[in-house]
Amino acid sequence: MCASRDPPPLLLLLPLTLLALQAPVCDGACVEVDSNTEAVVGEGFQLGCISCKMRGEVKAEARVDWYFQSDGNVTHIYSYEDVQGEILDPRFYERLAWNGSKNTRDLQDGSIFILNVTDEDKGTYTCIFRRKLIYDHYGFDTETNKTIELEVVDRLTRGMASILSEVMMYVSIVGLQLWLLVEMIYCYRKIAAAGEEALRESEADGGEDTRSTELPEDPPPPPKPFRRKVILSTTESCMLTTFDPS
Structure with missing residues (x-):
């Protein structure tokens, strides 16, 4: 009878590899995280603005608008729509860059990046998500606002x-x-x-097996048979000698 052999490990990994290659690529989960609020003079800073859809399978289109409020004046500084951004405030020309969702109209990350932060950038920033959910027979408009109070410091603490x-x-x-x-x-x-x-148990079992395999001792020799001696008197011996039956 031939002994069975286990398959090589590489053959076991082959089905898993094929399943991994055939699995569809899944989109990353959306998590809303608050933006940092402290920027350093002369360095770059990201204004985070994330608005996740409640149902990821629903198609949608979104537009993101950023507003800046300083000394009581509110200014529309940036707009992003149809995969294209536009800087609307001259104070931020060549200093603002889109750092949100790329190559899609279904925006969920509307973050922007400020280059070379100055003291004048301190103030209140408002991010507004205007999203349109597209269903089979109608559309539904939603709006989400997020506010960031930005502080500008000389050194990050x-x-x-x-x-x-x-x-x-x-x-x-x-x-x-x-x-x-x-x-x-x-x-x-x-x-x-x-x-x-376990070692003690094995030693105990081994001792019992040794005693059971020992040969029994030789039995004692049987007793010798008892022999009675008949002692004849001198007279009887003489009579036996002289008696002649003829």
Whole structure:
């Protein structure tokens, strides 16, 4: 009878590879994240504005408009529609760039990037998403507003929340390492104890088998038969000698 052989590991990986190649490419999930609010003079800064659709399978078209308010005056500074952006405020000429969704009219990320931040950029920025959801027989218009209070500083300072989060991250890492070390020691001791117990059981089983295979001792020799001796007196022996039946 021939022994069965396991298939090589490469043959097991082949079906998984084919499935991965045939799987469709999925769009990344949309997550709304608040924008940073502190910019440094002379550096670049991104004004984040993300508005996710409630239902990703519905087709939509969106337009994004940015407004800037400083000293009580509200100015329309930027507009993006039909995969094309336009700077509307001369103060931001050659200093604003689109950094949102690319090559699509279904916008979900309407972020812009400010180059070479100045003190005059401090103020309130408002991002307005005007989205039209397209159904089979009608369209539905929605509007979402997001406001950002931008502060301009000479040097970036870390907030207390950032410091605490970093400290907690290191504490978590150290705690996990200590927990793993304790678990490893516990498992090692448990495995060692189980091995010693198994060794003792095997030694006990081996001793019983040895005693059962020993040859029995030779039985004692049987007792010799008892022989009675008949002692004849001198007279009887003489009579037996002199008696002649003829």
